[in-house]
Amino acid sequence: MKNGILIGLALVLVCSMQGPLWGQELSVSQLHDEIQKKGGRWEARENSMSQLSVEERRMRLGHFGSPDLSKGRMYVAATPAYSLAPSLDWRNNGGNYVTGVRNQGSCGSCWAFGSTAALESYTLIKNKQPNIDLDLSEQVTVSCSGGGSCAGGDPSAAANFFVSTGLPLESCYPYTTSNGSCGSACANWQATAYKLKDWNWVTTASGQTPVDAVKSALTEYGPLIMTMHVYYDFMYYSGGVYTHTAGSYDGDHAILTVGYDDANQCFIVKNSWGTGWGESGFFRIAYSEVTGDSKFGYWTIAFEGNDPPPPPPTCDYTSSKLFASAGGTGAIAVTPPDGCAWTATSNTTWINLTTASGTGSGTVQYTVAPSTSTSSRSGTITIQGQAFPIFQAGTSSVPANTARR
Numbered sequence: 001m002k003n004g005i006l007i008g009l010a011l012v013l014v015c016s017m018q019g020p021l022w023g024q025e026l027s028v029s030q031l032h033d034e035i036q037k038k039g040g041r042w043e044a045r046e047n048s049m050s051q052l053s054v055e056e057r058r059m060r061l062g063h064f065g066s067p068d069l070s071k072g073r074m075y076v077a078a079t080p081a082y083s084l085a086p087s088l089d090w091r092n093n094g095g096n097y098v099t100g101v102r103n104q105g106s107c108g109s110c111w112a113f114g115s116t117a118a119l120e121s122y123t124l125i126k127n128k129q130p131n132i133d134l135d136l137s138e139q140v141t142v143s144c145s146g147g148g149s150c151a152g153g154d155p156s157a158a159a160n161f162f163v164s165t166g167l168p169l170e171s172c173y174p175y176t177t178s179n180g181s182c183g184s185a186c187a188n189w190q191a192t193a194y195k196l197k198d199w200n201w202v203t204t205a206s207g208q209t210p211v212d213a214v215k216s217a218l219t220e221y222g223p224l225i226m227t228m229h230v231y232y233d234f235m236y237y238s239g240g241v242y243t244h245t246a247g248s249y250d251g252d253h254a255i256l257t258v259g260y261d262d263a264n265q266c267f268i269v270k271n272s273w274g275t276g277w278g279e280s281g282f283f284r285i286a287y288s289e290v291t292g293d294s295k296f297g298y299w300t301i302a303f304e305g306n307d308p309p310p311p312p313p314t315c316d317y318t319s320s321k322l323f324a325s326a327g328g329t330g331a332i333a334v335t336p337p338d339g340c341a342w343t344a345t346s347n348t349t350w351i352n353l354t355t356a357s358g359t360g361s362g363t364v365q366y367t368v369a370p371s372t373s374t375s376s377r378s379g380t381i382t383i384q385g386q387a388f389p390i391f392q393a394g395t396s397s398v399p400a401n402t403a404r405r
Contacts, residue, residue, distance in 0.1 A: 026246055031233055034246040041264075041286075042240030048276030049235045059106045059150075060273060061230050061251030084215050089259035089268055090121065090223050095130025097121050098223060098258045101281030102138070103274035105177040111153035112141035113272035114225040114254030119162055121223040121256070122303060123194050123322070132324050132393050135170040135376050136194065137185070143173070144182035155225070155254060159199040159303060166193030169376045169391060192378050192389035198304040209297040211287045214267065215260050217302065223258045223270075226297035228289070237278050241266040242285045244293035257297070258282075267296070322391045325371045332364040332381065332388055340384075348379035351390055368392060 026034075031044040049057060091098045099120040104113045116138045123134055142149065144165070147157030168189035173180070202209060202217055202224070209226070217224055232247025241264055259268035266284040275281040289296045321330050327350075334342055343357045344364045355365040366381060374394045381388040 026232070028236060031236055031246055034233075038243075038245055040240075040243055040245050042242045042245075042284075043238045044233060044236035045238040047236065047238055047278070049273055056106055057235055058251065059108055060104065060110065061108075061253055084212075084219055086262040087260065088215075088218055089261075090125075090218075091258060093259075097124045097130050098256075098270060099124070099135065100133045101270060101275050102175075102272050104138075104272045105175075107142075107150035107177045108152050109138065109142050109148075109150055110254045110272055111148055111155045112138045112145075112158060114256060115147075115155045115158040115162070116141050116167065117256045117270065117272070118223060118225045118303065119167055119194060119196065121258075122196070125222045127322060129322055132322060134322060134391075134393065136167040137170050137173045137175075139173045139175045139180050140167055140182070140185055140189070143180040144185065149179045150177075156199070156301065159196070159301065162194075162196040162303070163198060164195075165190055166195035168193050169378055171375045171377060191387050192380065192391070196303045200302045200304060202300040202302045209290070209300045211290050214257065214290070214297055214300075218257065218260060221302065223256050224297075224300060224302070225254055225256050226300050227252055227254055228285070228294045228296045228298070231293065237283055239279050240284065242283055242294075243289060249293075321389075323368045323393070325393050325395045327368040327370040327392070329365070329367050330390075331366070332383065334358065334362045334364060334383060342384045344381055344383045346379065346381050350377075350392075351379045351381060353381070364388075366390075371395065 028044055028046060028050075034040075035042060035044060049060070090096075099117065102113055102117070104110055116136050120134045120136050123136075124130055124132060141147065141158050141161070142153070145158050145161035147153045147155065147161060168186065169192075171186075172189045173185040202213065214224065214226070229249055230251050230253050231244045231249055233245050234242065253271075255272070256270040257267050258270050260266070261268065261284070264284065265287045267287070269283050269285060271278060271281055271283060273281065285294065285296055286292070323330075332344075341357075341359045342362070344353055345356070346353050346366070350369040350371070352367045352369070353364065354367065355363060364381065364383060368390060371377065371392050371394060376394045377392050379390045379392075381390060
């Protein structure tokens with residue numbers, strides 16, 4: 001497998017409202033007693049999910065079928081288990097490469113939120129730009145990828161869409177908690193979209209992903225998105241290391257695994273149910289749930305992130321960059337063959353060019369002004385007809401505890 005940043009995506013997941021019937025409801029005190037009786041290491045409390053109606057909870061879950069393993073190559077972990085560190089958390093791994101917790105709301109779009117979150121983390125790692133809450137458009141994934149809708153979807157289709165087209169910033173098409181229409185996205189968003197190169201399976205031929213393979217992939221490539229079976233008690237999770245304790249199977253879910261902890265024998269996971277659930281929107285789940293009731297990570301694929309070197313250009317002037325809200329300075333290396341003249345222009349007042357023309361190899365110098373808006377924004381520097389996208393994060397993200405609209 002070629003070198004590259006891999007972001008795992010659970011395949012053929014359908015987050016739909018067509019799930020199994022809910023079992024008999026248990027009170028919080030009954031769940032607490034069951035956890036204590038079975039020696040569990042987690043706590044059950046009322047939270048933003050448990051307080052919803054049964055119908056609303058089911059909108060966040062679904063089921064998945066058997067994917068076609070012939071559609072991708074098998075990924076084999078390159079880092080042996082004995083050489084892995086005892087813990088890893090991509091929220092604190094030389095910086096934070098995990099974007100903010102989002103809320104999918106009453107739409108079965110976990111397939112879109114999972115794949116979009118993976119693309120966000122992948123981009124920060126690839127560009128070596130931690131501590132930025134890059135906010136890409138889940139609504140474009142829902143409305144434009146052809147991978148599904150609020151009735152469920154297929155992350156492998158989203159993966160193919162990211163390869164062929166990519167995603168723009170959230171501000172291009174804010175989340176509507178509905179199917180939406182691709183025509184409602186901002187004009188020409190494809191020109192500045194973030195893209196991936198390819199995807200591959202991270203699983204065995206039987207469809208299971210061993211604990212060591214997950215840890216190795218997390219270490220080598222970054223956060224992974226994985227599937228899991230969800231049970232009634234999971235809705236009440238408020239902290240600790242989750243193991244299925246009580247209640248029936250109620251559907252499946254896509255989530256972003258961001259780390260692991262050998263001392264507590266668990267994975268660290270980002271959910272898409274807002275910060276009012278779990279550990280501020282995150283949860284920890286025991287390694288034993290990989291082969292236990294949750295079947296954690298049952299189907300997983302990986303995105304291969306590094307683009308191959310471009311062919312020798314006639315005159316090549318392409319690249320891109322992401323800035324924090326504080327702004328800053330940047331430079332674009334222009335490397336055409338000798339004798340190629342070039343001129344650069346900016347399409348917005350907040351990107352100011354200080355060096356805008358030359359002949360042969362040179363550098364376009366520019367500054368990005370600070371932003372006072374809470375929304376992210378994008379602009380373009382054009383060099384001889386080729387676009388150099390500039391992205392800038394807002395001063396804060398959409399409140400994570402509210403369904404994004």
